[in-house]
Amino acid sequence: MMNDKSANDERLTADTQLVRDYLATVPRQTSLDADQRDELRNKIKDLLTAKRAVLVAHYYTDPEIQALAEETGGIVADSLEMARFGRDCEAELLIVAGVRFMGETASILSPDKKVLMPTLEATCSLDIACPIDTFAPFCDQHSDRTVVVYANTSAAVKARADWVVTSSIALDVIEHLKAKGEKILWAPDRHLGRYIEEKTGADMLLWDAACIVHEEFKAKGLFDMKALYPDAKILAHPESPSSVLSMADVVGSTSQLIKAACDLPDQTFIVATDQGIFYKMQQLAPEKKFIIAPTAGNDATCRSCASCPWMGMNSLEAMYDTLLNERNEVHVNEELAEQAMKPLRRMLDFSEPVSYTHLRAHETEADL
Numbered sequence: 001m002m003n004d005k006s007a008n009d010e011r012l013t014a015d016t017q018l019v020r021d022y023l024a025t026v027p028r029q030t031s032l033d034a035d036q037r038d039e040l041r042n043k044i045k046d047l048l049t050a051k052r053a054v055l056v057a058h059y060y061t062d063p064e065i066q067a068l069a070e071e072t073g074g075i076v077a078d079s080l081e082m083a084r085f086g087r088d089c090e091a092e093l094l095i096v097a098g099v100r101f102m103g104e105t106a107s108i109l110s111p112d113k114k115v116l117m118p119t120l121e122a123t124c125s126l127d128i129a130c131p132i133d134t135f136a137p138f139c140d141q142h143s144d145r146t147v148v149v150y151a152n153t154s155a156a157v158k159a160r161a162d163w164v165v166t167s168s169i170a171l172d173v174i175e176h177l178k179a180k181g182e183k184i185l186w187a188p189d190r191h192l193g194r195y196i197e198e199k200t201g202a203d204m205l206l207w208d209a210a211c212i213v214h215e216e217f218k219a220k221g222l223f224d225m226k227a228l229y230p231d232a233k234i235l236a237h238p239e240s241p242s243s244v245l246s247m248a249d250v251v252g253s254t255s256q257l258i259k260a261a262c263d264l265p266d267q268t269f270i271v272a273t274d275q276g277i278f279y280k281m282q283q284l285a286p287e288k289k290f291i292i293a294p295t296a297g298n299d300a301t302c303r304s305c306a307s308c309p310w311m312g313m314n315s316l317e318a319m320y321d322t323l324l325n326e327r328n329e330v331h332v333n334e335e336l337a338e339q340a341m342k343p344l345r346r347m348l349d350f351s352e353p354v355s356y357t358h359l360r361a362h363e364t365e366a367d368l
Contacts (some may be wrong), residue, residue: 031316032316037316040316043313043320044316044319047323049072051090052093053091054066054074054093055194056069056075056077056095057069057077057362058076058078058095058156058276059254059258060274060307060308061076061097061314063100063278063327064308066280066346067278068316068319075101076280077099078167078254078255079105080255080347081349082096083109086106086109086110086113089205091113092112092114093113093116093290093326094113094115094116095322096115096118097117097319099123099124100117100120100127101123101124101151103115106330107331107337108155108158108344109341109343111337112215115333116322116327117327118318118328119313119322120330121313122310122311122314123153124211125211126150127152127153127157127188129188129209130157132154132156135188135207138185142205146183146220147161148161148170148173148186148187148345149186150167150192155333156340158340158344159336161361163177163343164344165252166347167239167252168252169350169351170192171270174200174202174204175194175200178200178201178203183202183205183211186207188207189207190207190208191211191214191239193206195245211239214237214238214240217244217294217306218241218295218336219241219246221269221293222234222244224294225270225291228268229265229268229270230268231266232266232269232291233269233270233304234247235272235273237251237272238251240272244293254273254277258277258280258281259272261281261285261288262281265292267287267288267289268288268290268291269291270293271291275306275307276290278292292306313328325332
């Protein structure tokens with residue numbers, strides 16, 4: 001594994017170019033005025049009702065999409081709760097606004113339901129960086145290890161794993177496996193894996209990949225921003241680099257960061273994750289101020305910093321077209337789905353509502 005700064009810089013440059021090349025092939029969304037957007041929202045609402053469909057949206061999607069999900073009886077959540085809600089709701093038609101692995105997971109957990117996405121092109125840099133053709137032989141070379149993969153992976157990678165986890169339960173699962181004396185093969189996010197390794201002391205072999213959004217949060221910029229807002233608390237997602245996590249007051253999943261923003265008495269927060277999360281934070285804590293953590297600036301891979309370009313592909317226009325024509329259905333091979341269901345079921349059986357207990361080493365919830 002490459003760990004030095006030059007290797008990391010080289011890897012980030014390569015990832016940046018990969019995303020730019022990919023996005024160059026994706027048509028830009030058309031610009032709609034306020035009246036056109038209102039008309040489109042109303043049409044989508046009517047179609048959701050007529051088709052008895054439910055909209056399941058991730059915290060990182062556009063605020064307009066999140067509001068639409070809430071207004072129509074759907075849900076806005078992290079990937080774990082999206083999966084659980086899609087499985088348990090009565091609707092037979094699911095519209096998943098997120099990235100492709102979320103649609104695949106919904107399809108696997110709800111095989112009797114039809115799962116559509118506004119676009120099947122919305123992927124994830126972690127998914128791309130962990131192809132099954134490379135990952136499977138790596139697992140075979142380390143057959144003495146329990147394979148734990150992050151939810152941000154393809155159905156094929158999940159099928160090769162023993163466990164699937166989200167960031168909200170990853171620490172608890174690894175602690176559970178460590179207590180059983182198991183050695184871990186972790187994939188794909190190296191920052192999250194390293195964070196868990198440091199917190200738990202587990203024997204972990206880490207795959208080498210990173211989220212293009214969180215990779216770009218920088219400790220230097222965060223230090224400068226903290227000087228401008230000395231009373232602000234720093235909230236960081238564990239996909240961020242360790243230098244950023246070491247400065248954070250709370251490290252947690254999207255749902256855990258939202259809970260922290262609501263529960264902590266502080267009035268100002270610097271947030272190191274995708275800025276789509278601000279919709280829910282501002283909704284639940286309107287009296288508080290939220291500031292996006294600085295990224296690499298002009299070298300950032302995103303169309304706008306701290307915003308996943310693939311999440312941004314979930315537009316109103318794409319959603320309307322998907323619902324109207326019932327296109328972009330997610331299909332997962334039946335045999336593959338059966339294999340992937342095993343670690344996914346372990347994830348759902350293991351998980352319970354998780355509070356933001358994973359704070360910096362010197363803190364406990366009683367200190368908050």
